[in-house]
Amino acid sequence: MNSRLISIVRKEFIQIFRDPRTLMLILVMPIIQLFLLGYAATTDVRNVPIAVWDQSRSPESRALLDAFRAADYFNFAYEVYSEAEIQTLIEQGDVRGALVIPPDYSLKLLEGNGQVSMILDGSDATVGSTALAAARLIGQSHSIKVLSEQAARQGRGAGVQPPLEVRTQVWYNPDLRSAYFMIPGVIGMVLYAIMAMLTATAVVRERERGTIEQLIVTPIRSWELIIGKVTPYVILGFFDLFEVLLIGHYWFGVPIRSNLFLVAATAGLLLLSSLGIGLFASTIANTQQEALLTVFVTILPGVFISGFLFPLEAMPRFLQIVSYAIPLRYYLVIVRSLLLKGVGFAALQTEIISLAIFGLVIMTLASLRFRKRLD
Secondary structure (H helix, E strand, C coil): CCHHHHHHHHHHHHHHHHCHHHHHHHHCHHHHHHHHHHHHCCCCCCCEEEEEEECCCCHHHHHHHHHHHHCCCEEEEEECCCHHHHHHHHHHCCCCEEEEECCCHHHHHHHCCEEEEEEEECCCHHHHHHHHHHHHHHHHHHHHHHHHHHHHHHCCCCCCCCCEEEEEEEECCCCCCHHHHHHHHHHHHHHHHHHHHHHHHHHHHHHHHCHHHHHHCCCCCHHHHHHHHHHHHHHHHHHHHHHHHHHHHHCCCCCCCCCHHHHHHHHHHHHHHHHHHHHHHHHHCCCHHHHHHHHHHHHHHHHHHCCCCCCHHHCCHHHHHHHHHCHHHHHHHHHHHHHHHCCCHHHHHHHHHHHHHHHHHHHHHHHHHHHHHHC
C-alpha cells in the first residue's frame, strides 16, 4: 500500500472521528436497529386487552376465564355489563375485543351445547387474526377438558360432541384484510417521513447554495420565511393524503366511514409534527446529506415502534412506553379508527390532543431555533 493511499485513509478516519453525528450513525445506529428488529419486529401477539361480560358468574364461567388467563394471549382489562360498553371501549381503542358469557352458560354446558361469544376488533388485521385463532384454540382446549371431567364423573368414556363452542365476531374488518390495516398506515408514513425529509433538505439546500443569505437581507421577517418554506409541503401533504385515500378506497376497497374534514384536520396535526421535525433537522445540519441522516434517525423508530408494521401489543413494555414519544403512534390510531370504525372526536380525543401538543411543541422549538440560526 503506497503512502498516498495511506494518507487518504488516515484523512478519512480523522474526518469521521471529528464528526460526532457520522460517528454516532456508524456506531450507534446498528445497535438501535438490532434492538428494534429483535424486539419490535414480531407478530407473536401476547396480552391483548379485552373486556369481559360474565353474565353467568358461575364456577363454570370462572373456570373458562381462568383458561383464557392461563393462555397468556389475553389480558382482561375491563369488566363490562352491556354491549354498549363493549362498543365504546373498542371504538376508543381501550380494548381489542370482548368475551361475552351468556346467563345460561352453566346449564348449557352441562347439556353439552355451551356457547360463548368473542367479539374482536378487525381494524388491526394482525392482532385480530391472532386473537381469533387463539380464542378458538383456547375454547377447544377447555372444551376437551370439560368433556373429560364430565366423563370421569359419570364413569364413561369421553363423548364425541364438545360441550363448548366459542363463537367469534370480527367487527369493522370481518375478512381481516391486511389492506385495511396497511393503507391507513401508508398515509401516516407519507405525511410523517416524506414531508419531514423534504422540509429538512429544502431549507439546507438554500444554505448550501448561499441563497438563504439573500433572503435574510431582504425585508422578509423570519416567521414569514418559515411559513413560506413550509406552506408548499403542507399543500403537497394534503394532496398525498387525498391521493392515497382515493386509491385506497376505489382500488383496494378500504372504507371511509368518518367525516373527511376530521380526517384532513388530524392529518394537519401530523403535518405540524413532521414539518417541525424537518425544520428542526435543518437547523442542526449543514448539508442535505446531514439533514437526511438526522431525519432518518427520528423516522426509523417511527417505522418499527409506532404500530405501523408490527402490533404494539407484541412489543416489550419498555418499547411501548418509548412509543408514546412518537407522533406517528397517535396518528395511526386516529386514522385507522376514523376510516374503519367511523368514530368521532370524542372517541379519539386523547390521541388528537396528544398529537396536537407534540406538533405545537416541536414546531415552536424548531421555529425558535431557526430564527436564532438566521440571526
